[in-house]
Amino acid sequence: MNLLIVSGKGGTGKTTLAATFSQLSNSKMIIDCDVEASNLHLLLARDDLERHPFSGAKLAQPLDNECTACGLCTATCRFGAIDNGIVDALRCEGCGACVFVCPVDHLVLQDATTGATVLSATDYGLMSRAEMEPGAEGSGKLVTEIRRQGRLATKDVPLTLLDGPPGIGCAVIASMTGCQLALVVAEASLSGLSDAERIIDLLQQMDVQTLLCINRADISPELTKQLEQLCSNKDISLVGEIPYDPVVREAQRQGRSLLDYPESPATKAIVAIWDRLSEAIGEE
Amino acid sequence: MKIAVLSGKGGTGKTTVAVNLATVLACRYVDCDVEAPNGFLFLQPTVESKQDVLLQVPEIDHALCTRCQECVNHCQFNALLGAGSRINLFEKLCHSCGLCTLVCRFEAIKEKPRVIGYLEYGKRGQQECWRGVLTPGEPMGVPIIDALKDKLADGWSMLDAPPGSSCSVVATAIDTDFAILVTEPTPFGVHDLDMATQVIKKLGVPGAIVINRSVGDDRLIEDYAATNGIPVIGRLPFSLGAAQAIARGELLVQLPKWRARFEELGNRVRELVG
Numbered sequence: 001m002n003l004l005i006v007s008g009k010g011g012t013g014k015t016t017l018a019a020t021f022s023q024l025s026n027s028k029m030i031i032d033c034d035v036e037a038s039n040l041h042l043l044l045a046r047d048d049l050e051r052h053p054f055s056g057a058k059l060a061q062p063l064d065n066e067c068t069a070c071g072l073c074t075a076t077c078r079f080g081a082i083d084n085g086i087v088d089a090l091r092c093e094g095c096g097a098c099v100f101v102c103p104v105d106h107l108v109l110q111d112a113t114t115g116a117t118v119l120s121a122t123d124y125g126l127m128s129r130a131e132m133e134p135g136a137e138g139s140g141k142l143v144t145e146i147r148r149q150g151r152l153a154t155k156d157v158p159l160t161l162l163d164g165p166p167g168i169g170c171a172v173i174a175s176m177t178g179c180q181l182a183l184v185v186a187e188a189s190l191s192g193l194s195d196a197e198r199i200i201d202l203l204q205q206m207d208v209q210t211l212l213c214i215n216r217a218d219i220s221p222e223l224t225k226q227l228e229q230l231c232s233n234k235d236i237s238l239v240g241e242i243p244y245d246p247v248v249r250e251a252q253r254q255g256r257s258l259l260d261y262p263e264s265p266a267t268k269a270i271v272a273i274w275d276r277l278s279e280a281i282g283e284e
Numbered sequence: 285m286k287i288a289v290l291s292g293k294g295g296t297g298k299t300t301v302a303v304n305l306a307t308v309l310a311c312r313y314v315d316c317d318v319e320a321p322n323g324f325l326f327l328q329p330t331v332e333s334k335q336d337v338l339l340q341v342p343e344i345d346h347a348l349c350t351r352c353q354e355c356v357n358h359c360q361f362n363a364l365l366g367a368g369s370r371i372n373l374f375e376k377l378c379h380s381c382g383l384c385t386l387v388c389r390f391e392a393i394k395e396k397p398r399v400i401g402y403l404e405y406g407k408r409g410q411q412e413c414w415r416g417v418l419t420p421g422e423p424m425g426v427p428i429i430d431a432l433k434d435k436l437a438d439g440w441s442m443l444d445a446p447p448g449s450s451c452s453v454v455a456t457a458i459d460t461d462f463a464i465l466v467t468e469p470t471p472f473g474v475h476d477l478d479m480a481t482q483v484i485k486k487l488g489v490p491g492a493i494v495i496n497r498s499v500g501d502d503r504l505i506e507d508y509a510a511t512n513g514i515p516v517i518g519r520l521p522f523s524l525g526a527a528q529a530i531a532r533g534e535l536l537v538q539l540p541k542w543r544a545r546f547e548e549l550g551n552r553v554r555e556l557v558g
Contacts, residue, residue: 008319008320009294009295009320009322010293010294010295010296010320010447011293011294011295011296011447012294012295015472034448036292036447036448036449036450036453036479037292037293037294037447037448037449037475037476037479039293039471039472039475039476042471042472042475058360076382076386078380078381078382079381090454090458090486090487091458093379093381094360095360095361095379095381095383096358096360096381096383097381097382097383097386100358100383100386100387101386109360132449132450132479134449134479134480134482134483134486135449135450135453135454135482135483135486135487136450136451137450137451138450138451139448139450139451140423165448166294166295166319166320166446166447166448167317167319167320167425167446167447167448168319168320168418168420169319169418169422169423169424169425169452170423170424171448171450172319173423187295187531188531189530189531189533190322190325190531190532190533191320191322191325191530191533192531194320194322194325195320195322198319198320198420199420201420201421202420202421205420205421216527216531219524219527219528219531220528220531220532222532223531223532244524244527249470252470252471252472253469253470253471255471
């Protein structure tokens with residue numbers, strides 16, 4: 001069973017929930033799919049056990065032979081990434097069109113290192129995560145790779161938790177593929193509502209069973225009401241509402257778990273959400 | 285003059301800073317967060333035009349195709365599959381590089397446009413507003429960001445970037461004149477601020493930091509800024525009232541105290557970019 005935590009909008013509390021669920025559940029594997037801005041290891045990782053470089057993209061590279069400055073590569077490249085054999089690595093998509101058209105074989109495609117995959121130990125099991133090269137291409141491929149590494153490291157675990165990236169693009173799609181259950185963490189704001197609608201649209205296209213919880217629900221009772229309405233319109237179970245609670249930020253600043261604050265209203269709400277999720281997981 | 289607003293981490297207040305700062309600077313607002321575009325919820329421009337963003341993908345003439353597999357073998361994105369009796373296209377994997385049309389010796393491949401999202405242009409009073417919107421289910425936002433940036437005339441533009449540090453952020457920040465890095469004084473905030481900083485350093489774009497949701501003790505960010513030689517040009521305090529106004533989709537500059545803060549920030553930006 002793969003449980004994905006997503007939101008569309010960034011900063012709605014995905015990582016806080018994922019870390020707390022990892023402590024509450026018997027999950028022995030958690031995957032930080034937010035490879036572009038990974039934070040889960042700051043809360044959970046103890047030691048790094050393995051690290052492998054990862055190449056998720058290709059890059060055109062000039063060879064030592066002479067470029068005749070014929071201009072064919074410049075004219076062919078649709079990404080504005082090459083000017084007579086001089087490659088702009090940040091624009092190059094690694095398609096190889098320049099390599100194909102070059103009449104003097106001045107160019108080759110080479111694998112580009114786009115980051116590293118890391119396997120870390122936590123107090124509760126293992127974490128598969130990535131350190132992505134800033135500005136690199138192919139975050140979706142890196143997500144697919146750390147999920148594969150996660151499967152290799154733990155055979156037949158009953159539950160894998162996935163902390164998803166924001167947005168609805170390739171990294172999100174790569175996180176969602178093959179997940180049976182998703183929890184949408186929606187923020188009670190107009191932006192949160194708009195982005196929740198878009199992620200639910202994607203989850204339903206991909207046929208993933210979807211549950212929703214509302215974070216900072218009391219910041220806007222009107223928007224909370226609209227999110228509740230969205231759930232009933234889309235036939236999605238609402239599994240809880242988390243109040244705004246300064247303890248969440250304080251815990252993060254102190255590098256502590258929310259479970260260290262058992263009386264905090266947010267902790268209580270998240271524990272209750274986990275109970276309801278466990279039931280949904282049991283029913284799957 | 286193009287200014288990109290980025291953060292690495294999501295939900296730090298990029299859109300809040302971008303819409304309010306664009307308003308006090310009376311400049312164009314451009315929502316490049318095409319996966320989760322929210323700026324228009326605050327600015328509510330009167331939309332004057334909308335256009336589809338098209339991506340050219342191959343269309344194979346099966347009568348001319350000899351199934352030689354050259355196109356399949358050259359495609360770096362696995363968008364073409366040669367199994368069975370014909371070549372099949374997996375259109376969402378296609379990066380629209382056009383290489384397959386070049387390698388085909390039988391002129392069996394032409395291109396056809398495919399809609400992956402749209403652009404919208406509108407006005408809020410005299411203020412110009414643009415946004416790009418990616419269709420859910422589509423994986424690639426970069427062509428929409430590129431199409432959006434092609435539309436921008438001269439004058440000041442405030443580009444609201446997506447979170448993260450990958451290709452969409454690069455597409456937004458490349459060729460801009462200045463970057464505003466919005467962060468929050470938490471371990472997550474500073475970790476992801478560093479990702480965003482590394483992106484603008486690679487692009488050669490100068491930048492400055494705005495600390496959002498400051499609670500007085502911002503040492504985490506101040507130390508980072510000092511170590512990396514990036515100025516801190518603004519501090520926006522945490523306020524429950526502001527959070528509630530933002531949740532309702534209101535512009536903070538409608539509140540006098542916040543208008544003053546954004547005007548001060550606008551002045552710092554003007555000083556820095558000239």
